[in-house]
Amino acid sequence: MRHPTPHPRLLLRPLTSAHTYRRWAYLVIGGALLTPYAVAALVLATLITDHTTAPPIPTHILALLTALAAVAATAYLPGTRHAQTLLARALLQGPLTNTPHPTPTWRTTTRTSAWLCLHLTLGMAACLLTMTALTEAALLAATPLTPTTATIAQGPLTLTGHHPLTPTQRLLGPLLGLALLTALIYTLALTGHLLARTAPHLLGPSPTDLLAAAHARAHTLAERNRIARELHDSLGHALSVVTLQAATAARLLDTDPHFARQALTHIADQARTATADLDHALGVLREDTTTPRTPPPDLTHLPHLAQATHHTGTPLTCHITGDPARVPALLSRETYRITQEALTNALRHAPTAPPALHLDITPGALTLTLTNPLTPAHRTRRPHPRGGHGITGMQERARLLGGTLTARPHHDTWHLTLHLTWKEHP
Incomplete structure (x- = not known):
């Protein structure tokens, strides 16, 4: 059985849709919100691991767990769920926009904690990916003008290698940069879409709220x-x-x-x-x-x-x-x-x-x-x-x-x- 071929407009929609860039902004906001938690947790984890005699837990793992615990506890502050819901409705949109506001209970607060951890973790990953991919794409676009290899990626991610650039690599550099930028947009569009689909389950109302x-x-x-x-x-x-x-x-x-x-x-x-x-x-x-x-x-x-x-x-x-x-x-x-x-x-x-x-x-x-x-x-x-x-x-x-x-x-x-x-x- 042959499946219908997707229309080219559907394939290009993530590149032109406003949803993609609103959700990208939503992810970046999540990464920015996680930054103070991560810095404080990293300092605390460094102090703990430097003064223990037992086999130390890797500092970055301890810092990550400490930051996520603090993020989860933030959900219990008054107004946190309401603010997150308004922000998600405005930028993520999707199914959450058409759901009523839930009744505050300990169950909804627990779901808010899970949402904050998910949002901020994906947001930090999106920020790191955005910084790396945009810089790499800009350097690849500039390869025809640079005499030597210029890249911030290491190991297998180095698209042009570590040797002097050949004429072919200089010509293909801008195309590789455009391909990398396109891949970044599609990746973040998919992440934002999945996050929008998850939002009603964690920020939306429960079956009891829907019945009410x-x-x-x-x-x-x-x-x-x-x-x-x-x-x-x-x-x-x-x-x-x-x-x-x-x-x-x-x-x-x-x-x-x-x-x-x-x-x-x-x-x-x-x-x-x-x-x-x-x-x-x-x-x-x-x-x-x-x-x-x-x-x-x-x-x-x-x-x-x-x-x-x-x-x-x-x-x-x-x-x-x-x-x-x-x-x-x-x-x-x-x-x-x-x-x-x-x-x-x-x-x-x-x-x-x-x-x-x-x-x-x-x-x-x-x-x-x-x-x-x-x-x-x-x-x-x-x-x-x-x-x-x-x-x-x-x-x-x-x-x-x-x-x-x-x-x-x-x-x-x-x-x-x-x-x-x-x-x-x-």
């Missing part, structure tokens, strides 16, 4: 959807009522001025109600507002809603049995919104048809029923199997409350039924 972030995001989305439903139901109803009342007032302004004045008064009332609902929704969104300034309406406001609907010119019949004050606050508010959206749909689709609203409240349960005659256009229209956005929103509200809501045509009448239950406290 997912729960927080789900809660945020649920809250946004709830506010969207609030605005849809309250403002949608207010605008529908205002539209009908304004049209009625304009039509009866000359023939029935008294009714027109009443309609304009109710338009003002609906505008104030809509403003209060908007103020409540914005109060939930504001981070500096602990509680909404205007309490949302509930079932105790149902007579006012019925009266506002009646003043649009739509004869609404409203019957309430039981005490709305006995309904739990959350269920009362959500039932009011469902009723508001149901009346909005009735006014929008059949403004002249007389709807009938029945609310039956018993200990531990309520049943809301809204019926209105279908217009001839709606009788012949084939209903959508899933309804519109308003019905979907009402069903979502009912489902979140543990209840049921059905909305469907039956003969020449549209029926909407909501049933909710709750546990009565003794």
Whole structure:
């Protein structure tokens, strides 16, 4: 089986990608951070190994172990993990950029220690490699201009040998320098790529943090959807009522001025109600507002809603049995919104048809029923199997409350039924 040949652009991408040079800078920063640790550890290791009678541990090994121990201990300083995470996100980028911040625990601190040791060790190696390779590449590039061998590499790394340069070596020197520089860039690009892939495991969140972030995001989305439903139901109803009342007032302004004045008064009332609902929704969104300034309406406001609907010119019949004050606050508010959206749909689709609203409240349960005659256009229209956005929103509200809501045509009448239950406290 033949494997596809890599595209030349993919092979050249490490040379032109900004990621390569940002990660190179990140490695150099790690080497610079390790320098004071290494110098201090080397001095300490020299003092120890010079005054011991036992077979000494090589000084550079002891210095390296001492420096790494000090680097690992740095992770326990406040703010170290946060600073390392910000630096890695800015320069390494990669998968770490899209992960949430982890919760500080001893496990995350241990992983930070491992990351610091890895970052600073690779950074020091990258610094040494960079200094050596850049100097060697510059000397190779200058071979056509130098009469003798000029190199800082020793042993097998001496690319031009130790003898006087031949004409061929003088011509090949710049090419060898370019090849060495290219190899350096590819090596550091690969090191930076592997470091970026490792970062989420050591600096990123744990599975517990990811689960908590997912729960927080789900809660945020649920809250946004709830506010969207609030605005849809309250403002949608207010605008529908205002539209009908304004049209009625304009039509009866000359023939029935008294009714027109009443309609304009109710338009003002609906505008104030809509403003209060908007103020409540914005109060939930504001981070500096602990509680909404205007309490949302509930079932105790149902007579006012019925009266506002009646003043649009739509004869609404409203019957309430039981005490709305006995309904739990959350269920009362959500039932009011469902009723508001149901009346909005009735006014929008059949403004002249007389709807009938029945609310039956018993200990531990309520049943809301809204019926209105279908217009001839709606009788012949084939209903959508899933309804519109308003019905979907009402069903979502009912489902979140543990209840049921059905909305469907039956003969020449549209029926909407909501049933909710709750546990009565003794």
